[in-house]
Amino acid sequence: MTILDTILKEKEKEVALLKEQGENYPEALPKKKIPSFYETFQQSKTMSIISEIKRASPSKGDINAGVDPVEQAKLYEENGAGAISVLTDQAFFKGTMDDLYAVRQAVSLPILCKDFVIDRVQIDRAKAYGANIILLIVAALPKEQLKSLYDYARSRDLEVLVEVHNEMELIVAREIGANIIGINNRDLKTFQVSLETTECLADLVEDPSILLISESGIQTRKDAEKVRDSGAKGLLVGETLMRSGDIKKTIEDLKVPYSLPSAY
Numbered sequence: 001m002t003i004l005d006t007i008l009k010e011k012e013k014e015v016a017l018l019k020e021q022g023e024n025y026p027e028a029l030p031k032k033k034i035p036s037f038y039e040t041f042q043q044s045k046t047m048s049i050i051s052e053i054k055r056a057s058p059s060k061g062d063i064n065a066g067v068d069p070v071e072q073a074k075l076y077e078e079n080g081a082g083a084i085s086v087l088t089d090q091a092f093f094k095g096t097m098d099d100l101y102a103v104r105q106a107v108s109l110p111i112l113c114k115d116f117v118i119d120r121v122q123i124d125r126a127k128a129y130g131a132n133i134i135l136l137i138v139a140a141l142p143k144e145q146l147k148s149l150y151d152y153a154r155s156r157d158l159e160v161l162v163e164v165h166n167e168m169e170l171i172v173a174r175e176i177g178a179n180i181i182g183i184n185n186r187d188l189k190t191f192q193v194s195l196e197t198t199e200c201l202a203d204l205v206e207d208p209s210i211l212l213i214s215e216s217g218i219q220t221r222k223d224a225e226k227v228r229d230s231g232a233k234g235l236l237v238g239e240t241l242m243r244s245g246d247i248k249k250t251i252e253d254l255k256v257p258y259s260l261p262s263a264y
């Protein structure tokens with residue numbers, strides 16, 4: 001049994017409870033014009049960063065349990081993040097849906113509701129709490145269910161980051177029509193992180209209309225350069241930013257340019 005299996009078991013209980021409770025959403029959020037995640041990242045001249053609010057994780061335990069998500073999100077926005085990821089899972093990451101709702105009111109960047117989606121009810125909830133993007137993990141779902149959730153999210157005007165760990169999953173992501181693919185460098189069985197996962201899988205994606213995001217284990221400018229050279233246009237960074245004493249510098253370091261400045 002992997003950690004993903006354990007998390008998904010918990011999600012089944014959460015979904016059953018959500019359905020039992022019915023739509024118990026907070027007050028509707030005021031309308032705000034949020035830029036498209038896909039367009040912004042595709043058009044950027046530097047690596048773009050999805051900066052994550054991550055209090056804790058199964059692999060690391062507490063990372064920054066006392067963080068104020070709103071203050072952290074504002075720091076991310078002020079210092080050049082391209083999007084914000086809010087981990088909303090409570091049982092394993094100590095996040096909440098209220099974090100997402102509060103962050104939505106504080107910033108104008110696209111926000112990823114980072115959770116383990118197995119049912120439409122979670123997509124409706126993410127939308128109601130202010131998400132612009134949801135995550136679908138290929139390893140978590142049979143292909144038909146994945147496709148159905150993908151289409152449902154798109155019909156609700158949400159962008160979808162489809163996460164893969166290997167070649168088979170990448171094929172599935174392409175088959176369901178994903179235009180934003182996250183390559184997760186973390187092996188969910190061993191928790192080991194290897195940027196070679198991005199290197200190997202990105203190599204298999206020739207279509208430039210696919211936006212590739214390298215996820216997990218990014219710490220240094222060298223890491224950012226490595227995955228940029230593999231074909232990633234964006235990074236999903238949690239722990240490094242949550243532990244950083246200088247978010248401005250950390251983001252600046254990771255925003256590597258796509259082409260070297262001309263000598264002339």
Ligand SMILES: O=C(O)c1ccccc1NCC(=O)[C@H](O)[C@H](O)COP(=O)(O)O
Pocket residue numbers: 003004052054057058059060184188215216217218236237238239240
């Ligand atoms: O981070 C974990 O330990 C983890 C374990 C099991 C499933 C998912 C997990 N992380 C979720 C993520 O995708 C990361 O938070 C995200 O990619 C950022 O990773 P990092 O920069 O290494 O914090």
